[in-house]
Amino acid sequence: MAILSMLIGSGVGLTTGMYAIALQGLQVTKPRISYAVYMSIGAFIGYKEWEAGQLFKQAVYSRREELLEKRAQRLAAKEAANNA
Numbered sequence: 502m503a504i505l506s507m508l509i510g511s512g513v514g515l516t517t518g519m520y521a522i523a524l525q526g527l528q529v530t531k532p533r534i535s536y537a538v539y540m541s542i543g544a545f546i547g548y549k550e551w552e553a554g555q556l557f558k559q560a561v562y563s564r565r566e567e568l569l570e571k572r573a574q575r576l577a578a579k580e581a582a583n584n585a
Contacts, residue, residue, distance in 0.1 A: 507544040507548050507551075510547020510550070511547070513547075514539040514540045514542055514544065515540050515543070518535055518538070518539030518540070519536070521539075
């Protein structure tokens with residue numbers, strides 16, 4: 502899915518670059534180096550967005566596991582107190 506995020510970011514970057522050129526009143530379809538710069542920046546932003554999402558999912562998963570362990574300990578302690 503990182504590739505998809507990078508492709509979407511590249512497309513957004515290219516669109517932004519073409520819009521910036523069009524605002525200057527220049528020919529949009531002419532090949533320009535700035536398009537490559539906009540696309541690479543867009544791909545980088547797309548990758549970083551994907552990476553942040555992965556880190557968030559990892560943090561949520563580890564927190565969930567921690568809470569489940571605490572719950573199991575609490576239930577075991579409660580069960581032990583009820584049996585005693």
